[in-house]
Structures are given as C-alpha cells and as structure tokens.
Amino acid sequence: MSSRDAVLRAAREQFSRKGYDAATLRAIASEAGVDPSMINHHFGTKEQLFMAALELPVDPTDHVAAVLDGPPDGVGERLVNRFLTVWDSPAGAAGVAVLRTAMQHEGSAALVREFVLNRAINPLLTGLGIPAREAPWRGNLVASQLSGLILTRYLIKLEPIASAPHAVVVRALAPTIQRYLIGALAGGLPGWMGDD
C-alpha cells in the first residue's frame, strides 16, 4: 500500500470512528505511519483530505454520464439502478460509514451535502436541461427519496427492502425519481419554484 493509500485509509477510519470534528491530521498521520507534513503536502487541509477520503470509493462523474445516456423517460429507472449498483458494492459500505459520521457532526454533514449536490445531483440536473429555478427543489426531492433508500436498505435494514433484488427496488422507486427529476410537480406548485 502506498503512503497515499495508507493516509486515505487511516482518514476514513478516523473520520468514521471519531467524526469529522474530533479526527486530527496528526492522529491520521500516526495511524498511516507518515509524517503530518506529508498529508499537508499531498492533500492540503483537513477538509480537503476528508473530500479525498469521501471521493475515493466512487467518482460520481462517470455515473452521472451513464444515467444521462438514454431516453429522458428512462432516466428515473437508470438513476435508481445505478445508485443501487454503487451502494451495494464495497464502495457503498464505505459510503454508509461516511453517512453515519455525517449524521453526527454538522461539519461533516455540510461536506457530504456539498459533495452530493456539486458532484452528483447538480450535474445530473444540468445534463437533463432542468431550468435553474427548478433545479434546487428537484434535486432536494431526489435526495430525499434516495437518502431514505440508503437509510432503510443499508442502515435500519427494513425488510423486504433491505434484501430485495435491484430490479424490484428500481420498479418501485423509478416512477418517484422520474417525477422528481423531470415530471410534473403537482399543479405547478406555486410559490416554491420562484414565479410559477
């Protein structure tokens, strides 16, 4: 394992066990067996290291491109399907640890929020040609359903959703995600999308 990988591994371990606020670069460096100055040099600040540790399991960019690749009326289905593939993988297990941490600490919750919005949801909405005034609400609604899927399937482990095959979860959730992304939202929803 390279010292860079050792640092990222130690960072994920420390951030998920102690939380963002309590984890220190010194302790991460110690666990990784490197000098703290090496972390500063390769990753920058604690926030940048956290982002690097968060990003490592998955680069949303490729997934966003794959979800956009196809007819618009299948985008909900493609998103749920891709989402489950990522979260059911080993990278998803790391993601669950990150999310647990984010639930405990305002600081890391904000980082997760920025990461998910800027790297995944907003590029997807932009790629779909969603007008800027609709994007925040549509993105929030998608996040509300998909974060709840993570909670119920991977953390609280409700059955049958926790053990269900992808295809079944996709069929149940795709119409919801489709509506949130590009569908009609309940009669125009005056007052919550600017001047609608």
Add this chain to the structure above:
Amino acid sequence: MSSRDAVLRAAREQFSRKGYDAATLRAIASEAGVDPSMINHHFGTKEQLFMAALELPVDPTDHVAAVLDGPPDGVGERLVNRFLTVWDSPAGAAGVAVLRTAMQHEGSAALVREFVLNRAINPLLTGLGIPAREAPWRGNLVASQLSGLILTRYLIKLEPIASAPHAVVVRALAPTIQRYLIGALAGGLPGWMGDD
C-alpha cells in the same frame, strides 16, 4: 419534575449522547438522582426504558387515527402533513436525537425499526385495509420516503426543503406517499408481493 420524568429525561440524554449500547441504567439513575431499583420497578429493562423514552415525545396512535380520518384519496396528503407537524415540533427535535443514535448502533436501530413499524406504519396500513401480503413493501416504501425527508430537512438540512413551509413539502411528496400507500405499483411488480 417527578422522578419518572427525571428518569425519562436522563434516559433520552444518555441514549442520545452515548448510544443505546453504552448507556447504562446505573448512569441514567445517577443522572436522574434516583436509585437504579426505581428504574427497574417503573420501567423494567433497558430496552423497555428506551421504548418509553422514545415514545414520550409522541404517541403515534392518535396521529394514525387522524391520518385515517378522511377520504382514501387524501391519505398521502394527510400523512405528510401530520408527519411534518410532529417533526417540526419540540417532540421532533427529540426524535432527531433518537434517529442520530439509531444510526450508530445496531441495537437501537432495531428498536426504532420495531417502534416505527409496529406503532405507526402497520396500524396505518391495517386501517387502510391493505392486504397483508402487500403491507410490508408498501410500509417500507413509505418509510424510505419519510425517513429521507427527515434526513434532508432536519439533519443534512438541504435547501430549499429544510426551510420550506409544510404546504409546499406536502404538495411535492403527497403523490409519492399516496402511490406507496394505496396506489398502483408499477404493473403489479411480479415477484415482490408474493403471488402477484
């Protein structure tokens, strides 16, 4: 404050700060200024005390009855509306603390799961006359959307959903909840509802 209230208050504080597994009846008794035998006498086991601490902020029974009271085609709207009223109240803040704890500890996650299913979701589905073979999936889907609403509105605090008035959130989510509770689920969804 009665000693019973003092125990419940100490229990919520200890369970949410230390988590279910690490909290002890001895420490709770100490913080409440009572003898540990008093807790055993009034609440029973640690699990029973946890349930009592969970239940105090809100009795789902009355809310379930209110959600059931009206035409079936408005049940999704009534559920989201009632849900927001409870979670926006001081009891909801206690609920957020409980959920944070549940995210960290398998033991308390299971308690929350049992509580939500047995006291809120299942009575609602029964009241709606949902067949037993459909109830687990419909309940899971409702939980996936509403738990994600808690996450995005109260914990991760995405905007605009975190600050939006009830009426706006209700209009956005009610069609989803309506479909999950009593609507058509994507062509019968063969294989995930028993013999469909």
